[in-house]
Amino acid sequence: MCTAAAAGMKTFCGRANPTTGALDWVEESEEYDYHQEIARSCYADMLHDHDRNEKYYQGIRAAVARVRARGEKVVVLDIGTGTGLLSMMAVTAGADLCYAVEVFKPMADAAQCIVEKNGFSDKIKIINKHSTEVTVGPDGDMQMRANVLVTELFDTELIGEGALPSYEHAHHNLVQVCGCEAVPHRATVYAQLVESDLLWSWAQLQPMDVDGTRLVPPPAVGRCAGAHSVCDIQLSQVPAHSFTPLGPLCTMFSVDFSKPVSSASQCHSARFAAQSSGRAQVVLSWWDIDMDPGGTIVCTMAPSWTYPQPDMAPWRDHWMQSVYFLPVERRVTEGEDLTLTVCHDDYSLWFSISPDDQTMRAPPCRPCCTCQAHLVWTRPRFGELNDSHRTESYVSALRSVLKADSVCLGVSDGSLLPVFAHMLGAKKVSHIVLEANSMTGGVQLLEIRPDQLTSSDLGGEQISVLMGEPYFSTSLLPWHSLFFWYCRTALAGLLQPGATILPCSASLHIVAVEFQDLWRIRAPCGTCEGFDVRPMDEMVQKSLDFRESREAEPHPLWEYPCRALTPPTAAMTFDFTQCVSQQPITSQGSLPFTRSGCCHGVVLWMEYQLTDDITVSMGLSGPIGEQGECEWKRHRKQGVFFFRSPWESSGDGRASVSYSLTFEPSLGDIKMEFTAESL
DSSP states (O other): OEEESSTTSEEEEEEEETTTTEEEEEEEEHHHHHHHHHHTOSHHHHHTOHHHHHHHHHHHHHHHHHHHHTTOOOEEEEETOTTTHHHHHHHHTTOSEEEEEOOSHHHHHHHHHHHHHTTOTTTEEEEOSOGGGOOBSTTSSBSSOBSEEEEOOOOTTSSTTSHHHHHHHHHHHTBOSSSOEEESOEEEEEEEEEEOHHHHTTTSOOOEEETTEEEOOOHHHHHOOOOOOOEEEOGGGSOGGGOEEOSOOEEEEEEETTSOOOOSOEEEEEEEEOSSOEEEEEEEEEEEEESSTTSOSEEEOOOGGGSSSGGGSOOOSSSOEEEEEEEEEEEEOTTOEEEEEEEEOSSOEEEEEEETTSOOSSOOOOOOOSSSHHHHSOHHHHHHHTOHHHHHHHHHHHHHHOOTTOEEEEESTTOSHHHHHHHTTOSEEEEEOSSOOSOOTTOEEEOSOGGGOOGGGGTTOOEEEEEOOOOOTTOOSGGGGGHHHHHHHHTGGGEEEEEEEESOEEEEEEEEEEESSGGGGTSOOSEETTEEOHHHHHHHHHHHTSGGGSSOEEEOGGGSOEEESSOOEEEEEEETTSOOOSSOEEEEEEEEOOSEEEEEEEEEEEEEEEETTEEEESSBSSOOOTTOBOOBOSSSOEEEEEEEEEEEEESSSSEEEEEEEEEETTTTEEEEEEEEEEO
C-alpha cells in the first residue's frame, strides 16, 4: 500500500510491523513503489500463457485481414499494451500503424525498448497515458481514429479493472464509429448455482460444538448478507466432489466489444429447473472471450474439471475463476423453476436466486455487510474459524490447561478462543481487541494495546493463561504472527508465576519444492510468440534485485500444486514461555534432495505447539506423499522463496539446499538465504 508524498520525491508505504502488529507508514525512495509493483506483477505469467497469446494472435490476424479486405488502411489502438506484444502481433499481421497505450510509465518505457529491439518503432507509437486522456487530431496523440481495437483489460471478474468505462470512452472518442473490429470481439459470462459446505464456510460463521455445548453465531452475523466482493481462486483445485450442482451452467450475458459499450449498471437473468434438491449457497462463474465475430477462436477461463481431459486445460494465474456467495442460503427442490440473476455496475458483479414465478419489482441490491465481521475477516479467515478439526485442537488444548480459578487473556484478531475459554469454565476471560469480534459473550473486551495494559485493567488480578491462535490481520508472511511473542513479552509483568502460554512455542518449517505451474510467475520469458521480450525480463529482474527482493512472498499453496524434493524440516524454534530474545536467532543447515525434479524454490510455514501433545500446522495438512505430493492448509498463506534459476535434482542425495536464517528481534522479521548446490 503506497502513496506518493510529492511528485518525483518520496513514497510513503504501508508496511506490516511484526513487532507491534501495526501498519507502519515508512518513507521510501520514489523507485520503491514501482519496483514492488513490477517485482510482484503478473507480467511473466501473461507472457508464459501460450493459449492466451496464441488466441490473441489468431484474432488479430483475422481482424487485420477483414479490414484489409475492405480496402482500408489498418490503424490499431492497443489499450493497456504492457510489453507491446499485441501491437507487435498486429504489425506482423499487416497493420499499417499501431497506437499502444500504457499508463504505467516503467511498463511504457519497457514497451518502447521492446518495440525498438524488435524493429517496429516506425509503426508502433507508445503513448504513456490512461486511454481516457488520449487525444485524436493533427496535434493529438493519435492522428486519426483507429479501425481495430485491441485490448487486454480484463481481470478474473472480467470487468474489475475498469474494462467497461475504458471501452465506452474508446468507442466514443478513439475508434471509428462504424466498421471497428475488436480483438477480443466478445466476452461471455457463465455461472452455475451449487451447494458446497466447503465454499459456504468461507462466507458465514457456522454453529460449532464446544465441549458438548452448541455455540451459535449472533443473529446479526447470521442475518448478514456478507461482503459483495468476489472471491477469486483457482477453481480447478476445488475438487468436484466438494460441491453439488443445483442447476446447469448458464450463459448470463455477453458484451460485444466491436460496438459502443455501456458502463451503466445492468441486470441479466437465466431461468432453469433445479437439477437436484439442496441448499442454494454459492455461484461459480467464469468467462470466455471470442477473438473473432464467428466465435471460432475462443479463449476460455473454464476450470480444468470441465475439460474431457483436465490435464489439457491451460494454466494461468492472471485470470482465474470467481466464487460468489448468495446473500442468504435457500432450499431448492429438484424440478423447481428458478431464476438466477446477475447485476453489475462498471467494476463488479453480484448474484441472487429467486423462484421463477416471483416477479422482480426492482433489481437485487448489492450485498452489504451489516455485522462488521465480513469487513474484518477475510474469506479464508471465515473458513479457518469454521474448521471443526482446528476448533477441536484448540478446545482440547484449553480444556487441558484451564482451571476453575483461571484468569485468561486472549491476544489474537477476531479470535473465538476467549469465548471457548469462557464456555469451558474459566473464572475470568479478557480479550485484547486489536480488531473487532462479533462473538464476545462472557468475555471482557479490552480496547488497549498489550504494552499499555495494567493490572487495574484486569481488576487487580494476574494472568494465569495467555492464549492466542495466533492470528493477526496485518500479518503478510507466516512468521509475522510472532507478534504474539512480542505481546507475551510486553505482558510479562502481569503474568502469574508459572503462567500457561498457549501456544507454548512455534517452529518455522521449510521444504524445497517443484511447482507444477506457479514457477511461471517468476520465470524469465526470453521470447514470446517469436518476439524478443528480454527487456521485460531484465526490468523484472532489476526490480527483484531492488533492496528487499530476496525475500519470501505469500501464496495460498492449496491453489498451486507442488512436489516436495527434500524432507521437510523445522529450521527454527521460538520459545513463547520466555520473552523475546534480545539477540538475533540464527539457524544454518541443509536439505538433501531425495527426489528427482526441477526445484523452483523453498516453501516456509509456521507450526504452533499448543501443548506438549497438540500442534497445529499453518502449512502442510498431512504427511508428504510417496512421490512428494503436498497437501496444504486452505486458510493461511505460506511463504515461497523462489530461486533465480531452477535446480535439476537427480534425487540421489548428492545435492542439497543449504539455508541460513536469521530472526532479527528488532524487526520481527526473518532474513534468509537459500542455495542449491552439489555436495
